[in-house]
Amino acid sequence: MKARVTVTLKTGILDPQGKAIEGALRSLGIEGVASVRQGKVFDVEVETTDRTRAQSLLEQACDKLLANTVVENYRVELI
Amino acid sequence: MKARVTVTLKTGILDPQGKAIEGALRSLGIEGVASVRQGKVFDVEVETTDRTRAQSLLEQACDKLLANTVVENYRVELI
Numbered sequence: 001m002k003a004r005v006t007v008t009l010k011t012g013i014l015d016p017q018g019k020a021i022e023g024a025l026r027s028l029g030i031e032g033v034a035s036v037r038q039g040k041v042f043d044v045e046v047e048t049t050d051r052t053r054a055q056s057l058l059e060q061a062c063d064k065l066l067a068n069t070v071v072e073n074y075r076v077e078l079i
Numbered sequence: 080m081k082a083r084v085t086v087t088l089k090t091g092i093l094d095p096q097g098k099a100i101e102g103a104l105r106s107l108g109i110e111g112v113a114s115v116r117q118g119k120v121f122d123v124e125v126e127t128t129d130r131t132r133a134q135s136l137l138e139q140a141c142d143k144l145l146a147n148t149v150v151e152n153y154r155v156e157l158i
């Protein structure tokens with residue numbers, strides 16, 4: 001079973017990488033972008049076909065490795 | 080208008096970061112993950128409310144900065 005895990009910074013957490021991208025876009029002449037925030041995406045293939053088990057496995061993976069839950073949110077989508 | 084841009088590696092392009100994550104998950108005792116591929120996500124706020132203009136602006140941003148179109152695919156979703 002395939003899944004996509006999206007990890008994004010929580011609201012209020014500063015994102016210097018996003019700010020750098022905003023600046024770079026402006027200096028490339030791309031105007032009209034008000035803000036950018038960068039996150040990560042993981043395309044995961046899990047061995048189980050049980051959706052509940054897959055969801056719980058991926059949440060465990062996020063809590064332990066993929067996301068820093070102090071400053072990041074994550075979302076698991078089973079495909 | 081808000082948009083989400085997702086940048087992922089093209090099929091066939093090696094992903095050493097994804098492989099490292101697979102290994103780390105195993106060593107943390109999380110079994111059942113067959114493969115991981117890592118990508119990037121950008122949450123962008125654009126100033127225009129015209130969907131066509133927003134789409135074209137974001138495609139330009141991807142082609143020029145956000146994605147390396149030699150090895151990466153990108154997808155723009157207007158929210």
